Amino acid sequence: MGFDSIVTNGVIVTATEVLSLGIEIGIKDGKISCLGTSLPRDNDTEIIDAKGAYITPGGVDTHVHFAQDNSPTGDDFTTGSRSAIAGGTTTVIAFASQLRAEESVLPCVAEYHTRAKDLSYCDYGFHLILTNPSPTIMTKEMPQLMEDGITSIKLYMTYEPMKLGDAQVLDVLMASRALGFTTMVHAENSDIISLITDRLESAGHSSPYFHAISRPQIAENEATYRIISLAELTDTPILIVHMSSEVAMKHVRKAQTRMLPIHAETCPQYLFLLSDRLRGNDQDTFSGAKCVCSPPLRHDPKDLEAMWTGIANGTFTTFSSDHAPSTYDNPGGKKKGLVNGVMRYRDIPNGVPGVETRVPLLFNHAGPEKDARLSLPRFVQLTSTDPAKLYGLDGVKGSIAPGYDADLVIWYPESELAGGVEISQKMLHHGVDYTPFESMNVKNWPRWTYLRGKKIWDRDNGGVIGDMSDGKFLKRGKGKVVVGRMGNEATGMLPGERDYWR
Structure with a gap:
């Protein structure tokens, strides 16, 4: 199959389930090609070892x-x-x-x-x-x-x-x-x-x-x-x-x-x-x-x-x-x-x-x-999957599934960040001079961030390692209705009443 890279030894989290350790992600041409076990490798395949950590979109x-x-x-x-x-x-x-x-x-x-x-x-x-x-x-x-x-x-x-x-x-x-x-x-x-x-x-x-x-x-x-x-x-x-x-x-x-x-x-x-x-x-x-x-x-x-x-x-x-x-x-x-x-x-x-x-x-x-x-x-629903659906990016962003962009976050195994991470202005990468969350402690932080299969953040080795031109404009489709449905009659109105004035 000729994968460009395979992410292995991680726990994949989707908007519906936490997959068993051992499920691998095959990536080809910046897209997730398949999920499976014991995916075929060749000499040119990059193997990304998640070290037992969670993998989220x-x-x-x-x-x-x-x-x-x-x-x-x-x-x-x-x-x-x-x-x-x-x-x-x-x-x-x-x-x-x-x-x-x-x-x-x-x-x-x-x-x-x-x-x-x-x-x-x-x-x-x-x-x-x-x-x-x-x-x-x-x-x-x-x-x-x-x-x-x-x-x-x-x-x-x-x-x-x-x-x-x-x-x-x-x-x-x-x-x-x-x-x-x-x-x-x-x-x-x-x-x-x-x-x-x-x-x-x-x-x-x-x-x-x-x-x-x-x-x-x-x-x-x-x-x-x-x-x-x-x-x-x-x-x-x-x-x-x-x-x-x-x-x-x-x-x-x-x-x-x-x-x-x-x-x-x-x-x-x-x-x-x-x-x-x-x-x-x-x-x-x-x-x-x-x-x-x-x-x-x-x-x-x-x-x-x-x-x-x-x-x-x-x-x-x-x-x-x-x-x-x-x-x-x-x-x-x-x-x-x-x-x-x-x-x-x-x-x-x-x-x-x-x-x-x-x-x-x-x-x-x-x-x-x-x-x-x-x-x-x-967590995945709120931060990735539902926003992508609502804003016309379903099928492209927000999920770990075949056909989606290989946008991945690989976290640390809990044993490697036993004390968590204390948020401070000096560790952040924005262009302003403070954070309102100064001194708050979180249990984990993204170790690696991948955009369309390319590693762009490596917290242990250089931090931001992507290029300023990596980001592309997303031509979005119509968003989906994630909650409720259209076609409801308004309270107290007759069926078809809107048709007189809309």
Whole structure:
């Protein structure tokens, strides 16, 4: 059969099962050719000994912000993708962001192709952030994007330069359904946030901690219920991104029990970090700016536990980093919110870095042990398989199976990392100057990362050993509905009632 390489002596984990030790992976021309035992070798076959460790699919992080104009001190595609592969992620989907004044989305997409081409260590795709959904864009340009392999869009219900009103959201949802786009939504009530922010500032409460006060859970809860209602009205699948609230999550869970195609995402910051981080420390009271993100970090450990419940019980379809970094010690980064000693949280760029730490942080809580928070197959579902399905990469990324790209993560045997790994800024590969997960300990870390059969990360021998041009643009197909189904009648509507107006 002439395999280019064979991965042997590892425990393969898929989204459905943990395979027995002894199953080998045959790789040919960058693809997984077969799984089997005692695969045939010849003198030219590279033998990759996993040393008894777990083997998981390359991570698929479908929510990263690279080379964003509103984050000039953050990561570009080179530093961001370098960080991704060091943490076991081989595919990212970043955002091409339309400005409100732009009458066409095609120039911004072309610009992001320029920003990424031959500058990425891992494979990549784009979502379109849609802020001006004109009829011309919806009827002429969106079909063109679909043909070009950009098959997902993101809508904002908050942020003044980006937010859409309900009527605009409805128009986009109906167009997305007709064309087959995967629709992501940032769900927070913009008016609640604006009112509280103005009143906090007038009362002199403008330090980073008050960012969390300005965006209470009820703002997320209301917007989540509202976008689910709009999606039900139009029979449109959606993904609600970076969820942080138990009540909002329960809205999603209830919708899913009615078989509505409502997908949900959460992120590491909502599993591990609380709003006390925004208070800073005695040496630097502004340092809480490092953890300003939206939705904000929540106040109570019970909020973290609620998100873990959603991870374990299947409410969340994907686990993404929402990697949205800005350098801390830079007047154009997080310190935009500190001018002449005066702190203004509303001027702090939103977001935290996390593309490198996402996979190890969740793997730390996965396993067969009784105290594990999730199983190893569930870990693979969340970090690789379901994101690939949802965003049109099924059959290419996210699984260890014949025909898929040979994107693999080989971990350490537990005996070789008995003390685990302590996360620190100095060990990471992103382009910013801090990590919010400093000093956290994880039990394992990717030893080797393979992209299409090529080793691109070797933690023991050189770290990042791939090339900056290894990453290729992924022309994606239509995403699959992973949760629920389309074709449901909206609550209280007659069969076929939509046909009168849609």
